Amino acid sequence: MTQHASPPRDNTGKVPSVGQPTAWRGLFVRADVRTLSLLGVLAALIVIGGITKPDEFLDTRNLQLVLTQASVIGVVTVGMTLVITSGGIDLSVGAIVALASVWATTVATQEYGFAGILFTAVIVGVGCGLVNGLLIAYGGMVPFIATLAMLASARGLALQITDGKTQIVTVDGILDLGERDAYVLGIPPLVLVFAVVTIIGWLVLNRTTFGRRTVAVGGNAEAARLAGIDVRRQRLYLYLLSGLCCGIAAFLLIVLSGSGQNTNGNLYELDAIAAAIIGGTLLSGGRGTITGSVLGVLIFTTITNIFALNNLQSDVQQIAKGAIIVAAVLVQRRTANTTT
Amino acid sequence: MAPEPPLLTMSGITKSFPGVRALDGVDLDVQAGEVHCLLGQNGAGKSTLIKVLAGAHQPDDGRLTWRGEPVVLKSPIAAMRLGIATIYQELDLVEGLSVAENVHLGHEPTAAGFVVRGKAAKESTAALLKRLGHPEIDPARLVGDLSAAQQQIVSMARALSHEVRLIVMDEPSAALDPDEVDNLFRIVGDLTAAGVAVVYISHRLEEIRRIGDRVTVLKDGRAVAGGLPAKSTPTREVVALMTGRNVEYVFPDRPPATPAESTPILQVRGLARDGEFEPLDLEVRPGEIVGLAGLVGSGRSEILETIYGARKPTAGQVLVDGRPLRLGSVRAAVRAGLGLAPEERKAQALLMLESVTRNVSVSSMSRFSRGGWIDRRAELGAARAATRELSLRPDNPSVPVRTLSGGNQQKVVLARWLLRGCRVLLLDEPTRGVDVGARAELYAVVRRLADEGLAVLLVSSEVPEVLGLADRVLVLREGSVVHTAPARELDEHRVLDLVMEGSPAS
Secondary structure, three states: OOOOOOHHHOOOOOOOOOOOOOOOOOOOOOOOHHHHHHHHHHHHHHHHHHHHOHHHHOOHHHHHHHHHHHHHHHHHHHHHHHHHHOOOOOOOHHHHHHHHHHHOOOHHHHOOHHHHHHHHHHHHHHHHHHHHHHHHHHOOOOHHHHHHHHHHHHHHHHHHHHOOOOEEOOOHHHHHHOOHHHOEOOEOHHHHHHHHHHHHHHHHHHHEHHHHHHHHHHHOHHHHHHOOOOHHHHHHHHHHHHHHHHHHHHHHHHHHHOEEOOOOOOOHHHHHHHHHHHHOOOOOOOOOOHHHHHHHHHHHHHHHHHHHHOOOOHHHHHHHHHHHHHHHHHHHHHHHHHHO | OOOOOOOEEEEEEEEEEOOEEEEEEEEEEEOOOOEEEEEEOOOOOHHHHHHHHOOOOOOOEEEEEEOOEEEOOOOHHHHHHHOEEEEOOOOOOOOOOEHHHHHOOOOOOEEOOOEEOHHHHHHHHHHHHHHOOOOOOOOOOEHHHOOHHHHHHHHHHHHHOOOOOEEEEEOOOOOOOHHHHHHHHHHHHHHHHOOOEEEEEOOOHHHHHHHOOEEEEEEOOEEEEEEEEOOOOOHHHHHHHHHOOOOOOOOOOOOOOOOOOOOOOEEEEEEEEOOOEEEEEEEEOOOOEEEEEOOOOOOHHHHHHHHOOOOOOOEEEEEEOOEEOOOOOHHHHHHOOEEEEOOOHHHHOOOOOOEHHHHHHOOOHHHHEEOOEEOHHHHHHHHHHHHHHOOOOOOOOOOEHHHOOHHHHHHHHHHHHHHHOOOEEEEEOOOOOOOHHHHHHHHHHHHHHHHOOOEEEEEEOOHHHHHHHOOEEEEEEOOEEEEEEEHHHOOHHHHHHHHHOOOOOO
16 A cells, blocks of 8 residues: 655655645555655565575465564554654553453453454453543643553553463464464455554544544644644544554454463564654654555564574564664655755 | 955855745845844745854855855854854743753853853853843743743843854844833844944834844845845835835725624623733624734733633633633634634644645534545635635645745634634734735735624734724733723824833833
8 A cells, every 4th residue: 555645744845736635546656755765675675585585485375474473563553653643652552462462361251252352352452542541631641651651550460360371262263263264365364454454544544534633633732722623532532542453463463373471562562663653654743654654564574584584583683673763764864854 | 444344244145945945146244333134024035044144054155254254154153153143033942941051051161171160150141131131030040930031131141152243133022022122122232332243133114223224125035125224214115125015005994883783793701810811801793803902911812812712711701692602612612613813823723744725624624524534625625715715825725834934824824714614713913923015915814804794803912903903902901901992093102001001110
């Protein structure tokens, strides 16, 4: 999917000619520079993977694996992107994923089968998001602090529930979803969920009043308030949405691993923030791109995969990730400077 | 002895930004000890020129000479070393640091190269403040606790803490009351008497007449007139140079008096906020423009923001069409048909990263959406219609709002409320930062909106603006209304007398 950049978000900073924004006009034509450069990086990575490990990397199973791994963090990143666009931050996403995944896989929950697990994961996610949202929007807490507190408590609660043990899932329906038989036209169901969440996220941000309000609150909260927008309610909804995404991600993780663990979702907050930032979402709010975030996630996941195939340890992966974040932000600043 | 070379000569200064030629061969010469005024509409290139002078922008072409020697100002520090100080319009002070720390920021007096000698800093700061006529400012106070006028003094003290030969002041009087402006002029006089040159930027022609020696007028990135005598050049000539046309009638004609028996749309009864303004009654009828005149700090902006629900009153009522408004709720006010064009456009009204369209539609999104889904074609069409009605330039609602001039940004805010179908317009300093030519146009727009049946409540610190535009004027002093009269029965002196009367002579 390609970003249909509206004029003010046009990252090139150039003023586009007057145009009728027909719904799909230029969806593939008017890709902005940043999206194209992200696609370029991804293409380069695929070439590198293809050269270093031609047989293994380009194998269908491996590509399916890469996409599946991207799905869990990808769903979290979509919610994170909306929160960051509104000028906020959600540090608790990884912990919420962990809590939702273990709560949904307790022996008691598993008795309710597939629906029970799905329902619990989503409700726990939304519940945590609700607490975050209430504290931030109506309690006047700084998002950084409120979600940091949620990070600590949700992780703690997850540990308490599991007592540090892995909770194996025995519900057949769940396990079947991860099997090859469940693939639709060769696409794993988890990836389909990711795709649907991405499309919905993109539509919400770019085509709805909710998205507009999100951008307005992030761009200038005071102006949004004086324009008659209910800034607090908007903030509440955004953290709820982020929590919902975490709940969905937790369910995907349960399907993927066939278990629930309190160590799940470790450092997801950093991966999601990093993906959003290299995608082009402004950390200060007011500008966000779902397309960029998803490309950011795919770039990170592909790097991890290539490194693993080439037997490079995770320490090297971490260094590479850090370097990519720095490089991406530097390139973006450069583009911004030359065009303003 | 040969005549002294000018302190500063800029010749053929050119600076382009992508898509814009901000400066197109500007010449400027400044003599030691003179006040050289820089005039021009917004976008004429004044800001870019002073940034070049401050070393913040590098010119693409052109030469600078300083005391007869060619120089290149590579950075703000290089400019400062030569003795060029700039006081920007947006104050660049650190609110969390003390007055003394701000004054010496970047060049703290130190012992052994790194230990800050706080006492020495405070003493020299106190001396500077005394020289500036404000010995009452304590060097140890936090800058964030000071009033805007005091912050301006601190900013000036910072400029003077360097060895300075040229001071650039960008609209220094914009945030000041008349007596503070007098103090500013005294400071400027002292500086020039000591041989310091001042480059003074202001929209207010009468100030330039009072303190200026020479005037350079910029238009579209060129100096259309350089070194005119500030005191004797006719106003009409200056305005003609700035706008390229003669502006004779700035204010639109008033309609015949609005019938007093027509029902007011907006009624304010006993509205008060402790410590800000006393119980206030006022009414605005459809088609009427009511002006609030008063000094900075007289509670004008607070009154507007309280009526609008952005502040919660401690007493009183606001009625729209006779129905009381839920107080302290902006959303209730907007729903009832109120619209506010706030004092700080960029901070309080505009989404600077967004297009004109999105800035205009932000308060009426429900009109272009079904189930939260935005019909962007309808949105663009409506935004285009609203901005055309106000003749927004450029006539393209897709451009980013940050590329517009101040006057056009204000029109975007008005278009927002026009589109919303607002019936009561609250205007807080509607022409701040708007140049002379665009002002006349804004006045005409406001009058036309009133003629179409809107009720307008106007706040301005410029008395002629209130008198020229409003039908009825309420004069405020220290949070209370001291006089109400039709605008045509008042003149500027009478209003100034009223607002000053009995106020402490500080």
